[in-house]
Amino acid sequence: MDASLWIAKTGLTAQQTRMSVISNNLANVNTTGFKKDRAVFEDLLYQNVVPAGGQVDAESQTPTGLMLGTGTRVVATEKLHGQGNIITTENALDLAISGDGWFSVQQADGTIAYSRDGSFKLSAEGNLVTAGGQAILPAITVPPNAASLTIGRDGIVTVELANGGGSSQIGQLQLSRFVNNSGLQPIGRNLMQQTNASGDPLVALPGADGAGMLMQGALEASNVNVVEEMVNMIETQRAYEVNSKAISAADGMLRFLNNNL
Amino acid sequence: MDKLAYTALSAMQSQGTVRAAITNALANVSTVGFKDSFQIASSAVKIEGPGFDSRFQPGLVIKDIIDLSPGTPISTGRALDIAMNDQTVLGVQTADGATAFTRRGDLRVNGEGLIENAAGHLILGEGGPISVPLGNILGISPDGTVFASMPSEPNVPAIEVGKLMLRDASETQLVRRPDGLFEPRAEALKGRDFTTGPKPASVASGALEGSNVNPVATMVKMLDFSRQFELQLKLVKETQTLDEAGSTMMRTS
Numbered sequence: 001m002d003a004s005l006w007i008a009k010t011g012l013t014a015q016q017t018r019m020s021v022i023s024n025n026l027a028n029v030n031t032t033g034f035k036k037d038r039a040v041f042e043d044l045l046y047q048n049v050v051p052a053g054g055q056v057d058a059e060s061q062t063p064t065g066l067m068l069g070t071g072t073r074v075v076a077t078e079k080l081h082g083q084g085n086i087i088t089t090e091n092a093l094d095l096a097i098s099g100d101g102w103f104s105v106q107q108a109d110g111t112i113a114y115s116r117d118g119s120f121k122l123s124a125e126g127n128l129v130t131a132g133g134q135a136i137l138p139a140i141t142v143p144p145n146a147a148s149l150t151i152g153r154d155g156i157v158t159v160e161l162a163n164g165g166g167s168s169q170i171g172q173l174q175l176s177r178f179v180n181n182s183g184l185q186p187i188g189r190n191l192m193q194q195t196n197a198s199g200d201p202l203v204a205l206p207g208a209d210g211a212g213m214l215m216q217g218a219l220e221a222s223n224v225n226v227v228e229e230m231v232n233m234i235e236t237q238r239a240y241e242v243n244s245k246a247i248s249a250a251d252g253m254l255r256f257l258n259n260n261l
Numbered sequence: 262m263d264k265l266a267y268t269a270l271s272a273m274q275s276q277g278t279v280r281a282a283i284t285n286a287l288a289n290v291s292t293v294g295f296k297d298s299f300q301i302a303s304s305a306v307k308i309e310g311p312g313f314d315s316r317f318q319p320g321l322v323i324k325d326i327i328d329l330s331p332g333t334p335i336s337t338g339r340a341l342d343i344a345m346n347d348q349t350v351l352g353v354q355t356a357d358g359a360t361a362f363t364r365r366g367d368l369r370v371n372g373e374g375l376i377e378n379a380a381g382h383l384i385l386g387e388g389g390p391i392s393v394p395l396g397n398i399l400g401i402s403p404d405g406t407v408f409a410s411m412p413s414e415p416n417v418p419a420i421e422v423g424k425l426m427l428r429d430a431s432e433t434q435l436v437r438r439p440d441g442l443f444e445p446r447a448e449a450l451k452g453r454d455f456t457t458g459p460k461p462a463s464v465a466s467g468a469l470e471g472s473n474v475n476p477v478a479t480m481v482k483m484l485d486f487s488r489q490f491e492l493q494l495k496l497v498k499e500t501q502t503l504d505e506a507g508s509t510m511m512r513t514s
Contacts, residue, residue, distance in 0.1 A: 002277065004284035011288030018291065040367065040379040041292040043285075043441040049278065050323065066323045067437045068278065069285030072292050075380055078369070080339060100412065179395050180370050199372040202396055210396045210412040239290045242476050246284045249487045256491050260498050 003068075005250045010071030011243035014041060017074040018236050025224045026233075033116030033190055034222035035079045036229075042075040081181040084116075084223035086215060092149050093120045093128070096220040099212020101175030101204070104137040105130055105191060112137065113191035114176055114184065114201070116220055128157075132189050140171045153213045155206040175211040176201035264316065269496040272319045275303065276486050276493075279321070283483050286474045293379075294332070294364035295472035298437055300324040327435040327443050329364075332473035334465070340400055341368040341376075344468040345427070347460055350435070350443060352426030353382040354390060359452035361442035362428065362435065366469055370399070376407070376423075382442070384425060391423035401425070401466045429458035 018039040028034040050066040086096050095118030097103075102114035115130065123129045128140040142149060146159035155173035160166075178184060183197030194201060204211040282299040289295040301323055308316040329348040343366035345351060350362040367379040376384040376391045383390045386407075393399060397409035405425035411417060433455050435443040445455045 003281040004277075007281060007284040007288050011284075011290070014288070015291065041289070041295075042380045043289050043292050043295060046437055046439045046441060048439060065436065066278075066321075066325050067298070067439065068281055069289070069441075071285060071288040078367075078379055080337075082339065177396055179374055179393075180372055182369050183372055195372075197372045199374075199395075210398075235291070238476075242287050242290060242480065245480060246287050246483060249483055250280070250284075253487050253490045257494060260494055261501075 002250045007071040008243045008246035014072045014074045015240040022233050029224045031222050032219050036224045037077045039074045040076040044070040082223045085221040086218050087221050088218050090217050094219050096215045096218040097212045101211040106135045117190040151216045266497050266500040269493040273493045275321045280486050290474050296327050298327045333471040334468045336468045342469050343464040344470040346463045348431040349462040350430050352385040361444050386423035403463045427462035429460045429462045432458040
């Protein structure tokens with residue numbers, strides 16, 4: 001059948017994928033520590049219809065060739081790791097990372113996942129855990145007689161003991177950094193996993209070796225820009241329409257052919 | 262059957278190629294750094310010889326040279342997104358190790374610390390792929406110099422880690438490779454670097470260049486070709502009627 005039908009179809013599929021990416025960004029506009037995605041488009045392979053420099057006759061050659069495109073596709077979705085807004089919550093166990101770095105989260109299968117979501121809780125044993133109940137690394141255990149908890153910008157966790165027991169330092173949080181943050185694989189639940197593309201984690205103390213500072217009593221909001229996503233959505237919708245118009249034009253021609261011959 | 266039908270058919274076939282190229286431009290209306298390349302004219306080729314006086318076949322005159330007119334800049338604010346100015350192109354390494362050029366500016370650092378674009382092509386510097394020290398913050402200056410600074414040492418000035426292979430293509434014609442990248446049209450320069458033109462090659466950081474396909478103009482072209490198709494088909498239909506009239510006339514009973 002007509003080649004342009006299939007070429008326009010690749011455009012429709014790619015725009016559909018982009019629409020899903022935009023919808024996911026908009027749905028996560030209130031997710032703590034969420035990083036927006038961007039659909040990366042690429043043109044498909046070209047068909048060499050007329051090679052440049054081919055012989056036309058004994059003396060002359062074609063001056064330029066003809067490379068016929070076969071459409072487009074979404075080659076990747078890329079996470080954009082810009083800083084989200086910092087929202088003050090006044091909760092002692094809420095932490096925001098101002099700058100680069102990830103919290104390490106112990107997974108049930110023994111692997112480590114990484115998260116920017118610092119809305120931590122205490123488990124029944126007094127361990128610092130994520131909102132999903134997974135322990136963070138290095139483990140921080142708060143003694144039962146602690147009256148208040150302070151986390152410094154450098155990650156040092158100090159507790160003030162009840163009944164004038166004085167203060168005591170119970171550990172220091174660490175951050176992991178990656179060469180290529182975009183190479184981390186999102187696994188849902190605000191968690192990322194390292195891949196070959198992200199490289200190995202570089203563990204650093206907060207505020208040292210390029211890692212960001214911690215801010216107690218604050219959370220990092222999603223970095224989705226609603227206006228930008230709306231503009232992207234309009235553009236996607238129009239691009240979709242243009243491609244469906246191409247299909248209906250090709251369809252109209254084929255119908256004309258069928259009706260008239 | 263009258264040969265007129267074949268003349269119309271050859272017009273329909275060559276216009277089919279053109280429509281495929283137009284649809285490809287429409288499909289790539291959202292591809293970052295996509296450049297339209299296809300320009301077409303058709304010329305009448307007269308077939309010589311006795312009895313062929315009315316035989317004109319359409320011949321396609323194709324100009325498939327990359328049109329480097331700018332696309333819409335899209336501001337992203339990301340330091341490694343660059344938009345190339347004027348007719349600047351960026352050198353990348355192809356899968357087979359040759360040099361090719363692109364207008365894509367969505368750069369990133371891969372797991373080995375080399376700069377690549379989102380399509381996975383390694384970006385070339387003046388001396389091969391650009392390697393970036395681990396954990397540094399990168400910046401790209403307007404002339405394409407890549408700077409790295411260590412966030413933990415704000416007092417140390419940023420060091421230069423490489424210079425992007427930026428070339429001004431205002432005096433070099435580029436054609437497309439099968440993988441969508443560009444290469445110089447001259448046979449001797451295929452898969453190689455070329456001399457930069459007189460204009461300064463420069464980039465703007467924090468923005469991407471959208472596709473330069475003009476959807477309105479392309480749609481109008483598409484409608485034009487749809488109508489021409491119908492016109493050619495009418496001619497085919499007309500020959501059918503003529504043939505029928507001929508056979509009716511010759512009927513013996």
